[in-house]
Amino acid sequence: MGPIGLVFLVVMFLFGIIGIVRGVAKELGVTIMLLAALMVLQLMDTMFKTRITQLLNQVFGVPTSSVPTFLAIFSAIFLMVITFISYQGVTLVYPIKSTSWFLGLGIGLINGYLFAGSMWYYLQTAGWPLLHSVIKPEYNEITQNIMKLLPPAIFSWQALLLMVVALLILRVWK
Amino acid sequence: MSVTFLVFLAIVWGSFGLWGYLRGWKAALVMLVLIVGSLLALAIAPNQVKQIFDYFNKAVGLMTGGTKPLINTAPSSLVVFLLNGAVIFGFLLGLLKIFRAKSTFMGFLIGFINGYLYTAYMLAALFPQRAILPLPIKIPGLSTVSLSTAAASPPSAGLPGTFASYLEQILKMPCLPTAVVAGVFLFILLTVLLGNRGGGGGGGGGGGRKG
Numbered sequence: 001m002g003p004i005g006l007v008f009l010v011v012m013f014l015f016g017i018i019g020i021v022r023g024v025a026k027e028l029g030v031t032i033m034l035l036a037a038l039m040v041l042q043l044m045d046t047m048f049k050t051r052i053t054q055l056l057n058q059v060f061g062v063p064t065s066s067v068p069t070f071l072a073i074f075s076a077i078f079l080m081v082i083t084f085i086s087y088q089g090v091t092l093v094y095p096i097k098s099t100s101w102f103l104g105l106g107i108g109l110i111n112g113y114l115f116a117g118s119m120w121y122y123l124q125t126a127g128w129p130l131l132h133s134v135i136k137p138e139y140n141e142i143t144q145n146i147m148k149l150l151p152p153a154i155f156s157w158q159a160l161l162l163m164v165v166a167l168l169i170l171r172v173w174k
Numbered sequence: 175m176s177v178t179f180l181v182f183l184a185i186v187w188g189s190f191g192l193w194g195y196l197r198g199w200k201a202a203l204v205m206l207v208l209i210v211g212s213l214l215a216l217a218i219a220p221n222q223v224k225q226i227f228d229y230f231n232k233a234v235g236l237m238t239g240g241t242k243p244l245i246n247t248a249p250s251s252l253v254v255f256l257l258n259g260a261v262i263f264g265f266l267l268g269l270l271k272i273f274r275a276k277s278t279f280m281g282f283l284i285g286f287i288n289g290y291l292y293t294a295y296m297l298a299a300l301f302p303q304r305a306i307l308p309l310p311i312k313i314p315g316l317s318t319v320s321l322s323t324a325a326a327s328p329p330s331a332g333l334p335g336t337f338a339s340y341l342e343q344i345l346k347m348p349c350l351p352t353a354v355v356a357g358v359f360l361f362i363l364l365t366v367l368l369g370n371r372g373g374g375g376g377g378g379g380g381g382g383r384k385g
Contacts, residue, residue: 024365024369025369028362028365028366031362094366094369096366096369097369098368098369100368100369102269103365103368103369106361106365107361107362107365110358110361110362113358141342142338142341142342142345145342145345145346146345148351149345149350149351149354153351154351154352154354154355155355159355159359162359163358163359163362166359166363167362167366170363170366170367
């Protein structure tokens with residue numbers, strides 16, 4: 001596995017540790033926020049890409065060839081902001097009694113996968129802006145196969161919508 | 175075949191055994207029942223199992239409009255799919271409180287048997303030239319090789335190499351993306367449902383809390 005894959009695993013591991021420390025109740029609040037953010041991005045990519053391309057092209061004069069890069073950078077920044085909001089300040093908490101470290105670790109790792117995996121995907125699509133002179137993405141076969149499993153590559157907006165709705169129902173359901 | 179390959183097998187068996195010891199014999203037994211059940215289904219009625227997956231592939235194809243089958247229905251692929259499904263499902267079921275028991279040697283032993291069955295069939299399905307472990311349940315399309323044949327096969331690239339090639343085979347499975355999405359969803363759902371039953375102080379109550 002190359003250095004980028006290693007960074008991805010380290011970030012995922014860090015999120016796992018954070019999950020153990022913060023507890024499963026708080027981590028689930030972050031999960032739902034990340035899923036909702038990804039849903040918005042996937043929806044934008046699937047349904048409004050043409051309109052956004054036209055808007056960027058005609059209003060801001062962004063060349064059509066640069067639009068995918070522009071959108072990928074926007075997606076990465078959007079995800080970072082949402083993740084920061086999810087962890088900082090007043091957060092969404094699930095009414096869960098369990099303090100199991102295992103569940104905290106599991107949900108933390110899922111959050112890490114959703115965040116780090118999506119960042120990897122979007123930065124890769126954007127061509128590693130500001131880092132393109134440092135990062136030379138020559139991936140081996142395993143890394144290439146892992147890249148096919150990054151969240152934006154496998155989660156459709158329909159699946160994300162189903163997850164977000166199910167999690168919201170479980171949040172209010174007694 | 176090399177010593178590192180045997181070390182790799184020992185690590186997998188030990189991990190299964192350790193899990194059985196930590197969770198208790200009931201959780202290990204649930205996994206064993208699921209593994210044996212899925213193997214028996216493939217041994218007794220392979221065509222029916224294949225047909226079920228064919229129907230599933232057709233249904234997915236109709237919904238997504240794709241022509242490529244989601245799950246490969248070759249015997250080796252079905253073994254990999256069902257065996258991994260049984261292990262993951264058994265692991266999740268083992269987290270339920272009703273399947274919890276004291277840490278005993280019996281749990282380790284059943285966990286060890288789970289590990290043996292898992293590696294024996296996965297080797298036969300993914301690395302037929304290294305399938306040295308006898309298969310207690312005969313499945314059409316799967317076979318083992320003798321120690322001398324396995325010894326004559328080209329040496330593996332050490333423990334990391336064995337693990338890497340094993341990982342590579344799993345990562346190439348066409349159903350893996352769907353399995354990851356379903357796995358993430360199921361784990362979150364199970365966490366919410368199990369967490370509500372769990373003891374301890376923790377997070378109860380309402381919405382806004384300081385992160």
